[in-house]
Amino acid sequence: MLIARSVSLFVLAALLEIGGAWLVWQGVREHRGWAWIGAGIVALGAYGFVATLQPDANFGRILAAYGGVFVAGSLAWGMVADDYRPDRFDVIGALICLAGVAVIMYAPRR
Helix, strand or coil, X not given: CHHHHHHHHHHHXXXXXXXXXXXXXXXXXXXXXXXXXXXXXXXXXXXXXXXXCCCCCCHHHHHHHHHHHHHHHXXXXXXXHHCCCCCHHHHHHHHHHHHHHHHHHHCCCC
């Protein structure tokens, strides 16, 4: 159950961080305005809060593992929001990152 909770929190964190960054990008680069930028800033702040809810107490471990989630999530976001099509090397790289997440977060420890 702790692994399911942790994975769910990683997914939520990725949606908030990547979505927040995308909203800021849209507001600035696509000239959609301050409302988009403000929504992005709120989402990025919420991401920071969600990261604290991970069951593991080690900040460095959580953020290191989240980096792999961020890589895979960013590619997925690009596919959905920007019609980006990753090539096989993008997919292989994302899978390697997710394998790293699993090792960092869920390997048995004493």
